[in-house]
Amino acid sequence: MKTAKEESSQVSSVTSAPQAEPAALPGADGAPVVELRGVSKTYPGGDVAAVDNMDLNIQEGEFFSILGSSGSGKTTTLRMIAGFEQPTKGNVLLDGIDATGVPPYRRDVNTVFQNYALFPHMKVEANVAYPLKMAGTPKGEIKPRVAEALERVSMTGFEKRLPHQLSGGQRQRVALARALIGRPRLLLLDEPLGALDLKLRENMLLVLKHLQREVGITFIYVTHDQGEALAMSDRLAVMNGGYVEQLASPTEIYDRPATSFVAGFIGKSNLLECSCTSGDKAQAGTMPLVLGEAPGEEKFTLSIRPETIVVGEDSRGLPNHYEAVVGDVLFLGHEREVMVDCGDQRLVVRAGQQIYSPGDPIEFGWSPDKAVIVKATGSWQQQQQSQDA
Template sequence: MSEPTGMAEPTGMAEPTGMAEPTGMAEPTGMAERSGGGSAVVRLEQVTKHFGDFVAVEEADFDIGEGEFFSMLGPSGCGKTTTLRMIAGFEQPTTGRILLQGQDVSRTAPHKRDVNTVFQNYALFPHMNVFDNVAYGLRNKKVKEAEVATRVNEMLEVVRLPEFAERKPNQLSGGQQQRIALARALVNMPKALLLDEPLGALDLKLRQVMQLELKRIQRDVGITFIFVTHDQEEALTMSDRIAVMTQGRVDQIGTPTEIYGNPATTFVAGFIGTANLLPVSVVSQTGDQVTVDSRLGTQFRVPAGGRSHSTGADATIMIRPERLVPAGAPLHGGEAAGSIECTVSSLVFQGPVVRCQVQTRTGADLVAHLGPEDDPASLSVGSPITMTWAYEGAYLVPEAITADQAGVTSMDEDETEAVSVG
């Protein structure tokens, strides 16, 4: 028998950081990205996968570093799972190469690759106890029993279930079964662990707990984790870097801070959290500061994001809801850099914030998340309001949108296009 590749949903994680605004800003890293720290464990070189005439993955080109928690994030059908399956060896690329520690494994069978895979199904042997399930791969490799005992016990300590060694899988909770499956996948110390939406079947509370736990385990063992998910909060919470995919292509690779704060495309802006998008044209650029025309009768300054922008070029500014505030309210990040005249459309209490939807004179809907310091109680539906933001609160996306695409966007997990709210 060969060691099963499907392990299970890992259990550990933690309360997600959610869509909270990252602190720093950096230039988006784009599509072809090489890992910054350490040597590459996995490298994809212009990898394309066709299923007949359908292009599932197109020219994926990036490195995944040693000890990195790397997530592939995107809506259904974006190509993330196909990419993971090619790394695992369950699919072969149509063109391009996949390298594992510098060796071309594009046509290598799955069991000959030094990677293990964890799926949503647990795949634990019901007739074996926990110890024997975790030990299965080691025994299959003819490891001496003394070493088997040592390594299994060490791994049960890592997943914090040493007292469950004699139990059968049907005596464990779903979360415990996940951790045992994770231990079985890790006990062989693969070069990389591949995880295909392992938390998808969990309820919200358990999923939140598991996120930090999974990240803790990854740090403890120091193995590269390659994680596939459609859940933005999962990716932001756990990842060192994220590849955002859509329609078979990688739109952007970067840290959670870069992806959230500095989206490379309007798709990324709308998929990661909620974004207010407004079409602008470039008036001038001085250093890293760009003056833009809002097409609403005002001009304001925005960071250039490390890019050069041509005078007259069409672009888009993105303002996150937590950065948009009524004039006179405390600004997040310095003095006001721009303002827009609006009318209050709705006010919805959501616990820690009030969701304030406003409409510009051109009919675009924008959303602000107002805290107590923003005095939302003073606002009323139908009243005029001036919305403003700090210089660091807007980001210039080098992609044009039309006037009817302006406004607040968010991404449903099963959709592939940003949709207007309101």
């Protein structure tokens, strides 16, 4: 347990950036709604841990997202909180009480599944009433509560339909109603919008956000879509290969990515392998760089967001100013993305509405404080482990 404690303090030291603390902390004992302590999960037959030594605190009323690509362990984390999987190591605490080994039906936690998991043989009302029925709610109470829950997700009038008679978005709403009707402390959403098309997804994002504010329930939202995660969350954890790469507020994660993985996964980023020459001067290949602060190490990676790079004559006064040649141009609708070849480095910059063709000369630059030094992917965790050992 000691090592877990140490680690969690390290995690917070890495992530203790200023952030909007969720307003509604419980007055009771202040224990987080969900706490993971050194949780690892290895599936039988698998040799790699799906989740590796994870620590997490989620506060009351928070909208917390777990963001990661396929196989990053985000769904496994969620399933351990829900109780569908048991951690091979470590503990899952709900409201400060150790819930490891507690079956899902004894947890005051509800899940919205990616494929909704509506019972196909039950009508909408029976589906929504199911949790109440299982909790032994008196019959007279069930009906009004079902009506209320359906109204909350604007599905009044669909009570008598079977799931297969509903559209994807409607099924999604029913699943939400079913998950919320028992007024759980915690709602888990497993890629709830993954199966919807873009238009519906945007609509449902608003519905979800609104609902969360209205009911005040803690949401844990698992997604691979960075847009969703950034838009919805109070805090988010970026996962990769079973590790949490960074845990912070959306703005923090976007502006100050901790690792090169986060920098590349969230939005676009130019990652430059640099070596320090002297003080705050460095060299990336043949490109000389001026840094905002002296780097701690000899070799490091620098992340520069394309939108922080100034293109054209405005860039002339900046400490980092370069003249280069346009490689390729991608037309993205609202703007143009230009690949520039500067020495032996290739960077992506945003050219706005300016028109460039391959081969054109281009000048660009950035102010040193816009470039962030990021740790190499995974090494951050590995360092921690070696420190523990």
